[in-house]
Amino acid sequence: NGIASDDTFRRFFRAIDSEKFQKNFLNWVNSLDFKKGEIIAIDGKTSRRSHDKDQKPLHLISAFASEARVVLCQKKVDGKTNEITEIPELLNWLDLKGTIVTIDAMGCQTKIASQIINQGGDYVLALKGNQSNLHDEIINYFEQAKEYGTKGIDYLAFEEESKGHGRKEIRKIYITNQIDFLPQKNEWENLQSIVCISSERIVDNKKSKENRYYITSLPSLAKKIGEIIRKHWAIENSLHWVLDVSFGEDQSRIRKGNGPENMAVMRHCVINMIRRFKNKRQSIKGLRKQAAWDEEILKRILDMAS
Template sequence: MLNEIFMTVPDHRVTGRCTYALSDLLTIALLTYICGGEDYVDMSEFAYYRARDFGLIADRPDRSPSPDTFERLMSAVDPDEIERCLVEHGRKFLDTLAEKQVVIDGKKLRGTSPKQHGSKGDYIMNAYVSENHIVVGQQRLKDKENEIVAIPQLLEKLDIEGATISIDAIGTQINIAQNILDRKAHYFLAVKDNQGALNEQVIDAFRYNKPTDSASQMDADHGRIEIRDCRILKADTIEDKDVLARWPGLKTLVEVTSSVDYGDHTATAVRRYISDEDYPKAAYFNMLARGHWSIENQLHWNLDVTFLEDACRARKGYASLNLSTIRKLAMQVIKEHVDKSSLKKRRFKASLSNDYLTDMLLKAKF
């Protein structure tokens, strides 16, 4: 059954006052996003014109849910239950996180924080498997400064044994590194000015020591050419041994210089990382550095550009979080249907053809 993924979501609505099954409404919301819809009105329109083609709300042929119905639903459903559906769907394609790179990064739901409300808005901390483009967990927080608290909470939800956890500089904290090691996983952490002493020592290590290995990788996409040169050093090249001793299990220092040729100009950036792994090949760490940015390029960019998440103004109750989770589930469904079309074009095709949409759902194991 198409709506089976939402069957286990508890329905706390008043018995006898609800016209439509909860699982049907959630499935309609998902299909609306897959087909290029953006808001509650689009969900209502999809329900009226196409839901019965997929066996949804078929027991009420004389009525269709209104936009208000979807607004009340998304505001009230427990976001942990919708997140569980997202994670369980990902597990159909990924049984274990061992030997995978799990990227942790936060994204602000911009539409939830208009200036006139005086709110900083919601952030969602995502755990994203870079190799499979699958979200395996998320954690809601009210302020970006709380990421340091939210990261261990998110990691606690995941079985990360054997995985490599990569986090941007805000998560480069001694206790987080120790937490990852205690969970029998590896860390790959960005180093910036928030860790001043460590950052200076890593810069000096590469300035005064010859790398133990180096590797270069080139990518061409969207009219630009990017070259990433990676160099690695043993962690014991850090001169200040007190700084070295603070970081549990630290084995490797990584420096990546990225040069992006846009045709009319070139942009260069240097990024540095620390890792508890002592793999001797720079190409491996170059791959991790590229994978670390996949959450920005593959997840956050698509949510904003393809699904227009930043334009969403849903603020009531749990709506912003629930809608974001359903967008991620829609994205996973679309990405499983591999063809030469972009995600945007695949959504357009799904809006035109029931056969195309059905094939997409079958490949996504619905």
């Protein structure tokens, strides 16, 4: 009878119990034989057009294995909660032993830091105004350190430059484990170092500068911390960008029932399967087309799911 219609698929995904679907996804990922890697990036993404009358667009937080480039799990953030309350539950689903968890400023919370340490991991947490006192203390420290010099600063211990698309960027990483001056030091489980990344971008001969700040349970190794933070950004390029460009997630108008959440999980599932199959030269978008044209390729991709 051929392939089911769009409407049939929509009704199907609306009706699936999203909580059970999430659990099945998690069980499936845990059954896969792959090297998870050291770094787990956690970040949120909003499906912009999944809104409806009296319904906000879907917002999911995802855990992403930055080196394997695999989605480990995801959780919906509904209108009555926010990322701060949902991240701890997401972390509970993960084996964090021997991993480094990176989270943006929303996840820079003392309870989240403690949970990561108690589950056997380490953390690198972005710091912004939501931790205003700590943020101000660290900004002042690094500004004085750069101007006057302070023992313990890993001065320019690592500097990197990247070029491309008419843009040049120079990043300098400053890091120190001399943190006894922080009144909040003991509030943060196993806090070891504070970090400043100073970026200078040159685009069309116009310069812009930005400083970003982090706290971490790792020792003060500037090059390693720089690599970890750069790999956190991979969740933007290797997941969020792919979802929008290759899957058109931001343009999707699926919005009824459990449809938006279940389709988001399905997209993650497909990304994981294709990533296990494709080589470095193949694009996800191109391989999806090949799988649509060639049943043998489709079968081989599905075989990688087991």
